[in-house]
Amino acid sequence: MKKRCLLVFLLVLIIVFVIILFSGSQKVSESLIETTMVTSKDFYYQYNCLATVKGRQHIQYFYGNINTINCQLNDYVNKGEMLLTYNDEYGKKKNLTAQTDGYIEEIQSGLIIICDKQLYGEVYLPLNKYQMVKENDNLIIEIGDDYYSTTIKKKNDYGTDKNGITCYRVEIDLQKYQDKLLINQNISVCFTLQKQYGLVVDNKAILMDEKGYYMLDEEYKKKMTNKEMYRHDIKVLGRSEKETLISGKQLEGLMVCIIPEELKELLDD
Numbered sequence: 001m002k003k004r005c006l007l008v009f010l011l012v013l014i015i016v017f018v019i020i021l022f023s024g025s026q027k028v029s030e031s032l033i034e035t036t037m038v039t040s041k042d043f044y045y046q047y048n049c050l051a052t053v054k055g056r057q058h059i060q061y062f063y064g065n066i067n068t069i070n071c072q073l074n075d076y077v078n079k080g081e082m083l084l085t086y087n088d089e090y091g092k093k094k095n096l097t098a099q100t101d102g103y104i105e106e107i108q109s110g111l112i113i114i115c116d117k118q119l120y121g122e123v124y125l126p127l128n129k130y131q132m133v134k135e136n137d138n139l140i141i142e143i144g145d146d147y148y149s150t151t152i153k154k155k156n157d158y159g160t161d162k163n164g165i166t167c168y169r170v171e172i173d174l175q176k177y178q179d180k181l182l183i184n185q186n187i188s189v190c191f192t193l194q195k196q197y198g199l200v201v202d203n204k205a206i207l208m209d210e211k212g213y214y215m216l217d218e219e220y221k222k223k224m225t226n227k228e229m230y231r232h233d234i235k236v237l238g239r240s241e242k243e244t245l246i247s248g249k250q251l252e253g254l255m256v257c258i259i260p261e262e263l264k265e266l267l268d269d
Contacts, residue, residue, distance in 0.1 A: 032262070038200070038253065038256060043245040045195075048188065050186045054120055055118060055119055058102065059113050064088040070082050071083050077114065078098065079100050119181055120173060120174050125170055133152055140189070141172070143187055153172060172189065198245050214233050234246045
């Protein structure tokens with residue numbers, strides 16, 4: 001009899017321990033889940049790419065054989081500074097001096113190219129992106145760890161082949177930031193291509209399975225089971241770096257879950 005009571009007591013203890021463990025685990029999981037609201041607002045389609053820093057080219061020609069070169073690629077030279085000496089076609093020694101301040105971009109037999117400090121960014125956009133931007137549009141650039149606002153300075157209407165895709169050249173105004181940049185440096189650029197009003201939510205709230213895209217109602221956070229009861233199916237219309245434009249039924253103002261990566265694999269089928 002005593003042994004039976006002891007076994008029953010131990011069994012009760014185990015059950016209580018499991019309940020406490022499960023409850024504690026659920027509370028920990030619940031604390032990891034954040035929530036966010038679906039809102040109606042302007043959504044901005046964005047396009048991120050790299051721009052190459054350029055300067056206006058000044059080409060200086062000379063005719064003859066080089067004797068001495070006093071500069072090298074990427075050197076900064078001042079107007080009037082000696083670049084090289086050469087013998088002209090009559091064998092007469094001559095000097096070639098810089099006609100402008102700037103950086104040495106190219107040295108060849110017969111010419112030197114100097115890029116001045118009127119810096120701009122050079123980007124090549126595919127046609128579908130090129131058609132969605134215009135001169136004087138605002139955009140964001142990243143220099144180091146900082147972000148700055150600038151504008152599109154010029155669009156060129158002729159296409160250039162880039163890896164089998166016809167792209168179009170766009171110049172970005174960098175004059176205000178010339179002291180932070182170097183010729184041929186690559187910087188990140190974010191174009192705003194289009195604005196659309198609609199339902200917008202944090203990217204991290206979007207989930208996907210074999211049925212398609214969906215979100216989980218904030219009530220799921222309390223139960224942590226049977227996701228189908230709290231599922232809201234959606235269509236994804238567009239994405240930016242942080243937000244997603246969506247469509248679906250009765251979503252405005254809805255609070256939905258942000259499931260961390262470590263818990264996504266636990267979502268029940």
